[in-house]
Amino acid sequence: MALTGVLRPGHVQLRVLDLAAAVKHYSQVLGLWETARDPQGRVYFKAWDEHDHHSVVLREAEAAGMDFMGFRVDSTATLKKLADNVKASGLATEMQWVEAGEMLKTGERFRFTTPTGHVIELYAEKEKVGNMMPLENPEVYPENLKGMSPTRFDHCLLYGDDLDGTVKLFTEVLGFKLAEQVVAGPDRLQIAAFLTCSNKPHDVAFIRHPEKNKFHHASFILDNWGEVLKAADIITRHRVSLDIGPTRHGITRGETIYFFDPSGNRNEVFSGGYIAYPDRPTLTWTDDELGRAIFYHDRKLNEAFLSVVT
Amino acid sequence: MALTGVLRPGHVQLRVLDLAAAVKHYSQVLGLWETARDPQGRVYFKAWDEHDHHSVVLREAEAAGMDFMGFRVDSTATLKKLADNVKASGLATEMQWVEAGEMLKTGERFRFTTPTGHVIELYAEKEKVGNMMPLENPEVYPENLKGMSPTRFDHCLLYGDDLDGTVKLFTEVLGFKLAEQVVAGPDRLQIAAFLTCSNKPHDVAFIRHPEKNKFHHASFILDNWGEVLKAADIITRHRVSLDIGPTRHGITRGETIYFFDPSGNRNEVFSGGYIAYPDRPTLTWTDDELGRAIFYHDRKLNEAFLSVVT
Amino acid sequence: MALTGVLRPGHVQLRVLDLAAAVKHYSQVLGLWETARDPQGRVYFKAWDEHDHHSVVLREAEAAGMDFMGFRVDSTATLKKLADNVKASGLATEMQWVEAGEMLKTGERFRFTTPTGHVIELYAEKEKVGNMMPLENPEVYPENLKGMSPTRFDHCLLYGDDLDGTVKLFTEVLGFKLAEQVVAGPDRLQIAAFLTCSNKPHDVAFIRHPEKNKFHHASFILDNWGEVLKAADIITRHRVSLDIGPTRHGITRGETIYFFDPSGNRNEVFSGGYIAYPDRPTLTWTDDELGRAIFYHDRKLNEAFLSVVT
Amino acid sequence: MALTGVLRPGHVQLRVLDLAAAVKHYSQVLGLWETARDPQGRVYFKAWDEHDHHSVVLREAEAAGMDFMGFRVDSTATLKKLADNVKASGLATEMQWVEAGEMLKTGERFRFTTPTGHVIELYAEKEKVGNMMPLENPEVYPENLKGMSPTRFDHCLLYGDDLDGTVKLFTEVLGFKLAEQVVAGPDRLQIAAFLTCSNKPHDVAFIRHPEKNKFHHASFILDNWGEVLKAADIITRHRVSLDIGPTRHGITRGETIYFFDPSGNRNEVFSGGYIAYPDRPTLTWTDDELGRAIFYHDRKLNEAFLSVVT
Ligand SMILES: [Fe+2]
Ligand SMILES: [Fe+2]
Ligand SMILES: [Fe+2]
Ligand SMILES: [Fe+2]
Structure with missing residues (x-):
């Protein structure tokens, strides 16, 4: 496959001060689709043309900011290999595996902190929920998009x-x-x-x-x-x-x-x-x-x- | 590198009935930039945002159509490996290596014919000539674009x-x-x-x-x-x-x-x-x-x- | 006033075969706003940025086509004057005054048939219903536009x-x-x-x-x-x-x-x-x-x- | 005629500090077309889709700003009538007729100063030079537009x-x-x-x-x-x-x-x-x-x- 290894930014978890206000912003202004809430109270969103279950997760907290950013890799084998390479590099700290399901519909994630202090995750699996259109004979975008509706x-x-x-x-x-x-x-x-x-x-x-x-x-x-x-x-x-x-x-x-x-x-x-x-x-x-x-x-x-x- | 193997369509060689008329079309209407002519009489063009020497080659001939389409691969090692794999696949015919320089500013190409009868090439090297702007502090597009000027x-x-x-x-x-x-x-x-x-x-x-x-x-x-x-x-x-x-x-x-x-x-x-x-x-x-x-x-x-x- | 006399096309009355299907088309596809229905069963629509009560009127009939097109003139005085001029011209036929209110929220109309056989009306008054935004400190377009939503x-x-x-x-x-x-x-x-x-x-x-x-x-x-x-x-x-x-x-x-x-x-x-x-x-x-x-x-x-x- | 009286802003004369720099700006950046220079040294420009001889006039001076703005009226009769009305209104000062030809290709202008101190002119005649395309079977815009090329x-x-x-x-x-x-x-x-x-x-x-x-x-x-x-x-x-x-x-x-x-x-x-x-x-x-x-x-x-x- 010509596109291999780390495929894309897959999710970002943000801290928000007022969850209800944030949900309104991300759904009505930005125009993301809420896909789930988890027992921790986190709210999950996806942009309409993403097939994966979510790309934005909001968590209510005392201070705004980013908890972590996750990148999807092409396979479980690559995930293991990159985790090994990150460990071997001596460049990351606070490395850990986060178990599958800790984030809804998402496989296990390898988490580490970069030299700039950011928490980054790699993962290979997230449930496909589709882009709100059939895979056979679709339209070019779904109906009822709202807000900015990024893809x-x-x-x-x-x-x-x-x-x-x-x-x-x-x-x-x-x-x-x-x-x-x-x-x-x-x-x-x-x-x-x-x-x-x-x-x-x-x-x-x-x-x-x-x-x-x-x-x-x-x-x-x-x-x-x-x-x-x-x-x-x-x-x-x-x-x-x-x-x-x-x-x-x-x-x-x-x-x-x-x-x-x-x-x-x-x-x-x-x-x-x-x-x-x-x-x-x-x-x-x-x-x-x-x-x-x-x-x-x-x-x-x-x-x-x-x-x-x- | 996350983008590996075959990187992109790198060139297409087209047969045209009247070279002068074709050059006018591809330069003034489509808005490609002529970069060279070779001893065979072929005319080379690039689109403005391509850094490689050319992507379209015109050859005067009795009948219109495509001579071949070339794909750039990420390295010479990949070129050799893909050539071996194509040979091993039993899917291609008329396989041959075309020597470096046969096409101007281009390294050796591995050429083969697909089951649909199309001539396809793989190559790893083509001279970088830039996108008409400096690599330091550029503008967002060059001046004096003409025609449709695709990127x-x-x-x-x-x-x-x-x-x-x-x-x-x-x-x-x-x-x-x-x-x-x-x-x-x-x-x-x-x-x-x-x-x-x-x-x-x-x-x-x-x-x-x-x-x-x-x-x-x-x-x-x-x-x-x-x-x-x-x-x-x-x-x-x-x-x-x-x-x-x-x-x-x-x-x-x-x-x-x-x-x-x-x-x-x-x-x-x-x-x-x-x-x-x-x-x-x-x-x-x-x-x-x-x-x-x-x-x-x-x-x-x-x-x-x-x-x-x- | 620099813009005088006949100001604009103000309405068109169209015949449709199936009123329900037509209403769906003009409201959901074209994205006009239904503003009224009259005792004759006609349905009235306006485009969102029109201030007048309606610009499209649909009437169910046996055959499709246009009943008439109406032009708004700048004043009652102009309406009288233009009616006189049309009469004097000898170019129109079937001239008549249609009384105020026959079309909802609309003043009296001077109706005539052109040499090409089209029924044209002039009128000076139609109720202003606004463009769905306040006249003080408005937004640049209303929320909840649907369909093509022409202005x-x-x-x-x-x-x-x-x-x-x-x-x-x-x-x-x-x-x-x-x-x-x-x-x-x-x-x-x-x-x-x-x-x-x-x-x-x-x-x-x-x-x-x-x-x-x-x-x-x-x-x-x-x-x-x-x-x-x-x-x-x-x-x-x-x-x-x-x-x-x-x-x-x-x-x-x-x-x-x-x-x-x-x-x-x-x-x-x-x-x-x-x-x-x-x-x-x-x-x-x-x-x-x-x-x-x-x-x-x-x-x-x-x-x-x-x-x-x- | 439904559009009567004052038809449009027809020209603006601006003072510039360095005529050569200004000419470069208005022609190459804004993309107006220079149509003439007069014995006073003024430079005349038009936007491409204007049919009249000019709409911008530049005059070199010690201080930047606007000399005057001119409005085209529909006829000489209207010009006379509006001039009379301006005089009668008591609202304008420094009223004068500027003779035809003082501005190139332009008829006589009635000039006055508004209560806000701006010099405004009315005129009825300016030579038509066309929009750089034929009046029969034109294209939709001329070739070789440069700069921003407003219409x-x-x-x-x-x-x-x-x-x-x-x-x-x-x-x-x-x-x-x-x-x-x-x-x-x-x-x-x-x-x-x-x-x-x-x-x-x-x-x-x-x-x-x-x-x-x-x-x-x-x-x-x-x-x-x-x-x-x-x-x-x-x-x-x-x-x-x-x-x-x-x-x-x-x-x-x-x-x-x-x-x-x-x-x-x-x-x-x-x-x-x-x-x-x-x-x-x-x-x-x-x-x-x-x-x-x-x-x-x-x-x-x-x-x-x-x-x-x-
Ligand atoms: Fe950014
Ligand atoms: Fe295509
Ligand atoms: Fe039309
Ligand atoms: Fe403005």
Whole structure:
């Protein structure tokens, strides 16, 4: 199989301060579909075109932020092998197996903490529940979509301290490719890394930051720039807190808008971007062009984008 | 690396009746960039966002059609291994190595004929010439784009007799996945197969057809539905022969338009489509829904689409 | 006031064979809002951004087609004056005043038959019911839009015999301007006239045709080409009979799709087109370019478009 | 004729600090076509779909800003009549006739100063030079468009002190309609007025401001939201100073982006907006919703937008 190993970001578990408000946001504004609640009280969601049981899990907690991000791998054999490789790498800490079923409809997960302090999981099995259309003679999208209705959970951007270690772990152990990076200063210190395990321009990204384990945003993919405008209109109709957009990224070329869930976790919906291949040269941005790299049109960063993380 | 083996359709060589007219079409209408001409008189083109030296090669000949389609693999080691596997499979004929340089800026190619009679090549090396923008601090697209200016050559659709053999070769030997298929009659005979080696919904597709080695279309990818309209406008401005569109496919969900080069070879430009993963269930269409599968809006096939191949 | 006299197409009354099926089509597929039913059994609809009580009226009958089309004029004084002018012109027949209230929420209407046999009405008063949003601090569109949800009823295309007489009536008596026309043969006989009373490229259009009083289509305006695609998708989801599209008109430049209601009355939804001014030169198309004039991309007419009228 | 009296904004004359830089901006970035230069050194431009000789005139000067804005009226008779009415109104000052030819290809203009201190002209004649396509069997747009290539000059937004007087002049004397307004405080003082003389949501707008005769922006119309993105990309490619956007207005619903010419004059390109009619109710926004009224997504005003005028 030409797409092997780590296949995709499969889920993200977010902490929210008020579960009811969060459920309303993720279902009515973002337009995800609630698929389950578990005995712990967690609420599970999927985007409509995902076939797997869930991609977003919300947990009520005292502080917002990300509990962990999970990546689906191609098979149980790969899961074992990657777990061994992560252990052997000496780059991860707090490694453990989480038993099948701890997360609903999901097989056992290998969990570890990256050098930037983020909890990452690998797993090989999650129940297929379909994309709300038959597998034979389907339509092109389901009826009754609501809210922004992205097709898929796409990626997260995470902030942490030991960027070098995390990039090494993702590229050398997990098989990701550095699609784009930002370097700073005369020594060209890497301060941002956009990593892909697929044809998408990024599946996860990291920014160098003094604190460990910070969450910048979870991102969901839309079909096109017209859907970005519709998302912006929905943000205002629901009086959701807007961060920035509609605009375009220089990095990945994506068309984007950022906003906050009621707990202050940042969401992104976006469209576009190029088709990434392993042999496509890595693009590099220098910090004097950081504004244009992040917000191609404004060419400057807004304060909130840099400093507000959960 | 998570994307391994066969990476992508890397080139297609087409026969044209009048080279000058064809060069004008592929450069001014389609908007590819001419990158070279070789001593044989072949003309090489690339789409703007491809980094490799070329993806379309035109050769003047007595009859239109496709000489061969080439796929880029991830490494020389993979090339050797896949060549061995193809040989071992007993599914291919007329196998040969074409020496490096026979095609400009391209390493050695392993060539074989599929059960449907199509000549397919695998290769691991082609010179990178860039996408007309720097690798440091680029813009989001180059200036002076002309014509439809697709970002990439995307796939071909090919017609031939032994569909079963070719599908077996692509899935079992070359690592492709069957993303969608059409089946006919009470026995559900497979009459069309859409195959992917990536996150794209298809990288090559085959239709069951009485004759061997027929070419239906070469397709190029655009950014969005607005670009499909622009392509349609360009088709009329240049009085290019339109086949059908703008419309949408049921299969792949892509937004599309088909037209003919001056020699009668069919071209497609399209946008959209879902993100394919190896574990996404294969979609099946039945022949009574074939019209909607191919042209989602018209829900019937036009005569030319079915019968005109080169 | 700079926009005076005849302001706009205000309503069209259509005959349908099965009222329930028609109501479903106009409300769920087209996405109009039902605003009333009258003692005669007629059903009234408005598009969401119209402030007037209705723009489409359906009447169950033995044969499909258009009963009449009504134009709103700027005042009662203008209504009287235009009625006098129509009478004085000698161009209209079957002139009569229809009393206020015969059509719900609508003032008295001056009705006449054009030389092409179409029943046209002028009226000055219809109750304002708003566009479903407050007049103070509104949103940009209402929630819960369904179906294609055009913003307005835009125009009709009508077929009839004495095109010269009708064009004379609309331009010399009612103050319309000939925005575009089609002429045929060496004598350049006018065979189509696109007439505007506003900044829109057309408010009504007529085609020369052997029979009197035929109805080709009623058209509704969408925001953009992306909405035309969405309309096309809705057509297929509801298995509505498609005529042609998505495509573009050469005449008016509009982006368009045509389809049939369950009784065989043709509908159009479209977007785009230029801003028309009274001093903009009339555009002329010759019959050898008629295909491109009507369907800019196909450059040929489909049989149904020419011959199917109700 | 249903569209009578004042037809449209016909031209705006802007002062620029460096004519060469300005010409480059208006031709290559905005994408207007230079049509003439006059003995005074002024440079004339038109947008591609305007048939009149020019709509933008640049004059090199010590300070940026607007010299005057001109409106085309339907006839010489109307010009005389409106001039008389302006004189009789007592609302205008510094009234004068400017002789035909003082502005190239333009008939005599009646010039006056509004209560807000802006110089406004009315004229009835300007040479038609066409929209770069034939009047018989044209294409839908010309080839070789460059830059943002708006179809038309659309409106200006002007700042000045005596808003009441200017609104009275435009509505009671010149026949404009108040499409939307902003009111402030418990007394609902009108602080902004959006005025139309057509089906467009605005043809000119005024903001209450302590100084007389300030210029906020000249605006040009694009076809759609995709063109707004393209404009944003062009702004960055040419390193043009961006004010804000892409975004949407609450007022008019338009999709928009603002930027500055090299002299600091603000430009807007936008698309969309509703179809305005004289009987459409005036929309009112209160100052506590001013942010959303102006920038529907951000729901707050940026400092530059409010304070930077020329
Ligand atoms: Fe992101
Ligand atoms: Fe295709
Ligand atoms: Fe129409
Ligand atoms: Fe504006």
